[in-house]
Each structure stands twice: as C-alpha cells, then as structure tokens.
Amino acid sequence: MNIILVPGFWLDASSWEEVTPPLTAAGHKVYPLTLPGLESADAPRAGIGLRTHIDAVVAKIDSFDAPVVLVGHSGGGAIIHGAVDARPDRVARAIYVDSGPLGEGGVINDELPADGDELPLPPWELFEDADxxxxxxxxxxxxxxxxxPQPRGVAQDRQQLKDERRYEVPATIIACEFPTSMLTEMIAGGHPFVAELGRIRDVDYVDLPTGHWPQFTKPAELGAAILAAVDGTPGS
Incomplete structure (x- = not known):
C-alpha cells in the first residue's frame, strides 16, 4: 500500500523518520510530505493557504495508479480530510493522528500568534499540559x-468541502491527548467539535496515550498503530 504521511504544524517530512520503519519493513511504500512553505525557515509563506496544502496532497494521490492511505497529524488531519473530499474514490483509509476531520467552514486554529505571513512555534507556556x-x-x-514557521493562511483559512462521498472512506482515529471514549461520548452527545467525524460511516478508534506529538514521544508505538490500521484496510 502507498502511504502518504502529512505532518502537523511546524514540521516537515523528516518528522516521520522514526515512525516509518515498521511500515516499510512490512512492505508498504511510505511517502512523507514536506508541504509548501515548510521547506526551510527561509521559504516564502505569503499566499500559501489551506487549499494550497490540500492540493499538494491531492497531487501526490494523483501520482499513483492505485488507492492510497492518508495519515495526517494534528493540523494535517484537516488537510487530509480536504484531500479525501477531493478524491474520495482514491483513498482507501484516512488515519488521523491526534486529530480529526475538519468540517465545512471550520478553521484549524485562528488563535495562534502570527508574525506577518507566518506562525512561529509558540512558547511552550501557550500549550495545554496534555499537549x-x-x-x-x-x-x-x-x-x-x-x-x-507555519504559513498563516493554512491555520486561518476556512475548510471548503463538496463531496459527501468523503463519509464513505474508512477512517482511523489514533487518540493521544484524550481517550477515544471521550470522543465517542462527544459524538453521542452531538458536540459540534466532532460533528464531521460523527458523519463518517466506518471509524476505528485507537488509544495511544501520550502528548500531542507521538512521532517524537512514542514513535515505535505510533508506527505500530498506523501499520495495524493499514493492514486492516482492504487491498493493503
């Protein structure tokens, strides 16, 4: 199976390097992405928005003849969901790592402090303890x-979706900061934060207790969880 790995904010393709060994050892082909504006600290970030990153993932999907698995960490979850919406017939599974699908009109995070066209990694004090x-x-x-630095537009642009076939694409949630039981309770209670997730027909939930960056804190365990999700996908 071709597996496309989409990093969260402030990270490039190399952030997946300790996660990929079990995937490649199992015979899967792994493609970690560096998204536009994340090539270097000096890369231009003006004009780069959420759709720019979604289009970059869609272009990678289109480079394969067979369906792919998408993996998105943190803000990358919104990006892969946009790609699922764009290519619902080309994605075999979407795996959300401490993240989830962002619904129509939602933004990833418009509260992060900006410096011009970019969002530097904030001081640790701005994060929650669970992070x-x-x-x-x-x-x-x-x-x-x-x-x-993250392109500001990616965090602040509104998600635009159009194809409800996205709800037919199987998904896996790998929950780190909070247990999956909290997510399922929120869905049952009709919480708007998980409204888009609640519409997906086939969702598997996996608990991987750690902070918001399991690719750094528990990379082997994250690799194993992704592998299990991929191996449970038809055609893998």
Whole structure:
C-alpha cells in the first residue's frame, strides 16, 4: 500500500523518520510530505493557504495508479480530510493522528500568534499540559530546533468541502491527548467539535496515550498503530 504521511504544524517530512520503519519493513511504500512553505525557515509563506496544502496532497494521490492511505497529524488531519473530499474514490483509509476531520467552514486554529505571513512555534507556556505529556526537555529542544514557521493562511483559512462521498472512506482515529471514549461520548452527545467525524460511516478508534506529538514521544508505538490500521484496510 502507498502511504502518504502529512505532518502537523511546524514540521516537515523528516518528522516521520522514526515512525516509518515498521511500515516499510512490512512492505508498504511510505511517502512523507514536506508541504509548501515548510521547506526551510527561509521559504516564502505569503499566499500559501489551506487549499494550497490540500492540493499538494491531492497531487501526490494523483501520482499513483492505485488507492492510497492518508495519515495526517494534528493540523494535517484537516488537510487530509480536504484531500479525501477531493478524491474520495482514491483513498482507501484516512488515519488521523491526534486529530480529526475538519468540517465545512471550520478553521484549524485562528488563535495562534502570527508574525506577518507566518506562525512561529509558540512558547511552550501557550500549550495545554496534555499537549506536552512525555515531551521531555531534550525532545522540546529538538523540536524547537527543527521547527519551521507555519504559513498563516493554512491555520486561518476556512475548510471548503463538496463531496459527501468523503463519509464513505474508512477512517482511523489514533487518540493521544484524550481517550477515544471521550470522543465517542462527544459524538453521542452531538458536540459540534466532532460533528464531521460523527458523519463518517466506518471509524476505528485507537488509544495511544501520550502528548500531542507521538512521532517524537512514542514513535515505535505510533508506527505500530498506523501499520495495524493499514493492514486492516482492504487491498493493503
């Protein structure tokens, strides 16, 4: 199976490097992406928005003749959901890592402090304690050293969706900060935060307790969870 890995904010393709070994060892082909504006600290970010990143993922999907699995971490979850909407017949499964599908009109995060056209990685004090679970001082220093400013438009643009066949694409939620039981309770209660997730017909829930960056805090466990989800997908 061709697996496309979409990083969250401030990260490039290399952020997946400790996650991919079990996937490649199982014979899958893995394609971690560096999205537009994340190529380097000096890359231009003006004019890059959510649709720019969705289109980059769609272009990668279109480069294959067979269906793919999409994996999106954090803000990457909104991006892969937009790609699922654009190519519902080409995605075998969408895997959301501590994230979920962003519905029509939603934004990823319009509260992050901006500096012109970009969003630098904020001070740790701006994150919730649950975000930072298992993120040691060494891991924080590593993350900050490699962090690339996020294009502001990606965080603030509104999601635009058009094809309800997206709800037919199987999904897997790998929940880290909060247990999956909380998500299912929110869906049952009709909470608007999970309204789009609640419309997907086939969803598997996996608990991977750690902070918001499991690719750094529990990479082997994350790789195993992604592998299990992929291997449970028809055609894999």
């Amino acid at each position: 930072l679970t298992d993120l040691t001082d060494d891991l924080r220093a590593m993350f900050r050293a490699r962090a690339i």
